[in-house]
Amino acid sequence: MELLVSVDIKQTGDDKEVPFLSGLDFLQDGRLVAVDYKNCKCIVMDDRLIKLGKPYKFNTIPLDIVCLSQCEVAVTTYDKTVCLLSVSPDNVINLTKKISTSTNVFSICCIVPTNMVVSTFNDPRPVKMITKGGVESDCDYVLFQTYKLDESNCTYVQSKNTLVLTDRKANTVYMYDTFTGTSRAITNENIQQPRGACVGPDDTVLVCSGAKNSIVHMTVHGDIIGNYPVDTKLPYTLCMTKDGSRLAVSGCGTARKLIMYTLS
Template sequence: MELLVSVDIKQTGDDLHEPFLSGLDFLPDGRLVAVDNNNLKCIMMNDRLQLLGTPYKFNIYPYDVVCLSQCELAVTTLSKKVCLLSVSSDNVISLTRQINTSTCVFSICCMTPTTMVVSTYDAPRPVRMITHGGVESDFDRVLFNKKTYKFEESKCTFVPSKNTLVLTDRDAHTVYMLDTVKGTSRAVTHDNIQEPIGACVGPGDSVLVCSMAKNSIVHLTVDGDILCTYHVDMRSPYTLCMKNDGSRFVVSGCKNGMKKLMMYKLS
């Protein structure tokens, strides 16, 4: 793993608070999208992690972001809403519409071109599916543990080619690998998996997970085998995303006064 770019996340301009980049994703053209939870913003960056255009300003707290296409984003927010945003080639971000959800939603990722997967909190089911039209459904074949997660206790991602749902359990120091077709599940624990939170699909249909308490990224297969552990030069890595071609990933931390955004190359 090679560090390409590192930036300190500082309060600047019209920021009322220290920025907290709680969600990240790459557009297909390589631009990076981030949501700043503390300052209610959606921002665009280039491959040097430099700001592009003018940030979009929310009127509610944003949590996570996923790129649905070349020009469309979905952002989970407070108040049981998913905001659909459009982004132009010259980095103008605008609100298209909002989806009202029946439960509180937190992390978000793509399952298919028309279906998103969201993690929930204060809800009986920790993960749900939502279509672009706002239709909600459950993973009926998946047996989740009987646990209601609180805010920031769990996130999810989905590996489409393996039909695998990945669910992190921060307090239990566990990553669950759930086969949504067979209905099987595997609980992955390891000394290097401590306070796991953000997760994303890695190269070759693998999974990358932020291990907050270990200041590292754990690289796993969907079968739960640990391939490698990468130490990152930041405190409490919180969220991450990988470029579509698997060439690089970006991770941000959540430690107050020490927040960083770092881009790495994987070989």
């Protein structure tokens, strides 16, 4: 990982509080979209992390974001809702649909453009699948476990049929093979307070190791490929471009940063 650009996250303009970027993802054209938990916004940035257009303002707290297609993103919110937003080429963000969910949803990832996986909180089933039509289904292969808000994040490696679930308090990353129904629990000295996770290069997995201020790189079988320190305290969420060339990371420490790396 080579540092491309780093910006300090500060309170500006009409921000009521210092922004906290709780979710990140790249659009297919390389623009970065993020949700600001503290100020209830969705923002768009270029490859130098410069804000583009006018932020979208939510009426509730946004938690996480995922890109579904070329110009569509999905955002989980605190009030048991998944919001579908369109992002135009000239950075205009509009709400297109609200999907009410039966439980509290936290992190979100994409299986295919019409199907999403969400992690839950205060629910004995830690993961659910949701379609854009609002149809929910349980992931029966995932062990029953009730998490509180911010204790578990998910991602999905489509080509490997693998659901990834982090457990911050147990310092564990779970890998579920959705085809066979088998699972692995991965622990390692470098996996400490794991938070956000995303699909990495060549269908691997990248996980924020909060207490280690690093990114852990692993295979879907749980083999550790590497551990990469990042220049932010308590890395919280991360995402990679579709071509695997860039990685964005945001932290939740007191001095918050948003960082872009190039990958080789």
